[in-house]
Amino acid sequence: MMEGMGDMMRQMGVPPPRELYPSLMTLPELSPEKRAEVEASAHDRMASGTDLMTEGLDSLANSLSSNDYEAMQQAIALLHEGMARFDSGLAAHRALVGTNDPRTVALDWFRSEMGLPESPATRRIQGRILGVTWFHFWVMLSSALFVVTLLWLQLLKMRRASRLLRSLTATGLDAGVLPAAQSSAQPDNQQHKRGVNTTTPTTQRWYGQLRVGRIFQETADVKTFRLINPAGGHLPFDYLPGQFMTVMVPSGGQRVRRSYTIASSPSQRDYIELTVKHAPEGVVSSHLHSAVHEGDILEFSGPAGSFVFTGRECKCILLIAGGVGITPLMSVLRYLLDRSWNGDIFLIYGCHNPDDIIFREELDYLQRRHPNLQVVITVSQDGETVWPGPHGRITKELITETVSDLPSRYIHICGPVPMMEATKQLLAELGVSQERIKTEAFGPALGKEERLPKAAQARTPEGSSSERAGLPTVTFIDSNKAGSLPPDKVVLDVAEELGVDIDYSCRSGICGVCRVKLLSGEVSMAVEDGLQPGDKENHIILACQASATSDISVKA
Structure with missing residues (x-):
């Protein structure tokens, strides 16, 4: 058988x-x-x-x-x-x-x-269960549990990889706290008497990449760049309303930096917005307007700056803007309204013509929606259509008609330097104390040309050409390099020519990123707002502002 x-x-x-x-x-x-x-x-x-x-x-x-x-x-x-x-x-x-x-x-x-x-x-x-023997059932159950365990471990590995990707995108936080910049309107003896008007940023300086999520055409020569985390989710840093970021773009085989104030509200955790005016001679602004598209990755550092108002300083704020100087004030305005701040907000905004008004539709909408916001826009001349509002520059009459009890208000001003100086003079004549005024200006607003870093030219202190020419010499001790320091240059300019690495951001003496130690000699600085309390006593200078008439040496 x-x-x-x-x-x-x-x-x-x-x-x-x-x-x-x-x-x-x-x-x-x-x-x-x-x-x-x-x-x-x-x-x-x-x-x-x-x-x-x-x-x-x-x-x-x-x-x-x-x-x-x-x-x-x-x-x-x-x-x-x-x-x-x-x-x-x-x-x-x-x-x-x-x-x-x-x-x-x-x-x-x-x-x-x-x-x-x-x-x-x-x-x-x-006995059977589900049509199979108990032995087969337990073997199958054990195998299924083993497979589920493996899949769970794989999921955990993927989550760890995602967190690692995010940490690589944000290349790290600097250990130090941002230097607290003082108001550019204050003399040296006023720097430590700012009272409630001084807001020291507590955010940390960050270096990393952001993706261009959207680009908005605000006016003919102004674009807003919405920047997001390439890994998704929240931004890898915090910032305060009125601070700025520094963008680094390639040009001629080198990286050129330029600072732009943040226009968006810190309450928007998924993106920031930088509103940039195209300056034909500007290296970075030209690159952003002509070469950057949605989806591109850009390098940034920041945030920085103390031109900050969070609403805790007082119960009323007057914002005075000229041209693209509205960007940091727009961040403050949006932030206060996002938080349903119940204080009074006044915005006086001066533009060349109606076509140059940035955020015009949004300002109209916000003013209709929020009774504590009052916006007054004045233009120097009419554009294609007749402007129904005030004409001409910002005057004492316009200020007093807009804001009552002016001497008790805190005031932030941002725009071209001549406009800010004229406005500060008007406010002084109206009885406003200088301690209640903050101003902000960068790059073109200061009349400074955007320069490409010059090619590094290593020199040694001995036998330098500056000695023969009778010009003062700046010696960088750590790098063992030296170069001439003519009257039209500052220490940071010479450092870039010699290839000496000094970190910087605003080049305006405000952010304090370029602080270095002066080892010998004396310097003069046009703007000292980026210095912290005690820096002068410790011989700390701002490389972007320091010039000299005699030989100096710095630790860099």
Whole structure:
């Protein structure tokens, strides 16, 4: 009968019966020695089956982590083969020690190998769950739990990788706190008597990349660049309303820096907006307007600056803007309104003509929506359409008609230097104390041309050409370089010519990033707002402002 069954199985294309099967079929007639051999063989099959299942599980784990589908299929085959061996050995043990008929046990095992239903007698005797034996059920459950565990570990690895990507995008925070800049309107003896008007930023300086999410055309020569985190989510830094960022762009094989005030509100955590006017002679502004598109990645550092108003300083604020100088004041205005600040907000905004008014539609909307906001816009001349509002420059009459009880107000001014100086004179004549006034100006507003860093030219102190020309020499001690310091240059200019690395941002003496230690000699600085309390006593200078009439040395 066994020979006939083997022939039938070969005709069906399946392997012949296992060695244990005929032994189980003849189990009652076996001698004790043969029964011992069957038991040993059954034990070996169970052991080899366990080894195969272990090997299959390990292979499956490795293939899941590498997404190798062919290896997964091979691992599943090993698991099936191991289960079959274990099951056959287990059937032999059951036949040897159990009370059931050995032939029934053998036939049931054979049916399971062939995928045939079990005999009714076996179904009555054996308990099953979901149509499978308890053994198969526990093996399948263990395998499923193992796979779920592997998938969970893979998910954790992906989350860690995402956090790592975000940390690489934000290349790190500087350990120091931003220097607190003082109001450019204050003389030296007023710097430490600012009272509530001095807001010291607590944000940390950040270096990294941001993606250009959107570009908005505000006027013919002004664009707003919305910047987002390349990794998604919130910005990798915090900032205060009125602060600025420094952007670095390539030009002539070098990186050129330029600072732009942030126009958006800090309450918007997913983006910042920089509103930039195109200056035809400006290296960075020309690059931003002509070469930067949505989706591009730009390098930034910041935030910095103390031209800040958060609403905690007082219950009323007068903002006076000229041209693109509205950008930091717009950040303050948006922030206060986002917070439902209940103080009075006055904005007096001067432009050349109606076509130059930045944020015109938004200002109209905000004024209609918020009763505590009053906006007055004056233009020097009409554009294509007649301007219905005030004309001419900002005057004492316009200020007093707009704001009552002016001497009690805090005032922030931003715009071209002549406009700011004229406005400060008007406010002084109206009885406003200088301690209540803050001003802000950068780059073109100060009348400074955007310059490309000159190629590095290493020099040594000995025999420098500046000595022969009779000009003062600046020596950079750490770099062992020196160069002439003519009257029209500052220490930072010479450092760039020589390739001496001095960090900087605004180049206006406001941010304080370029602070270095003066080791010998004396310097003069047009603007000292970036100095911190105690810097003068410790011989700290601003490289972007320091000029000299005699030889000096600095630590750089």
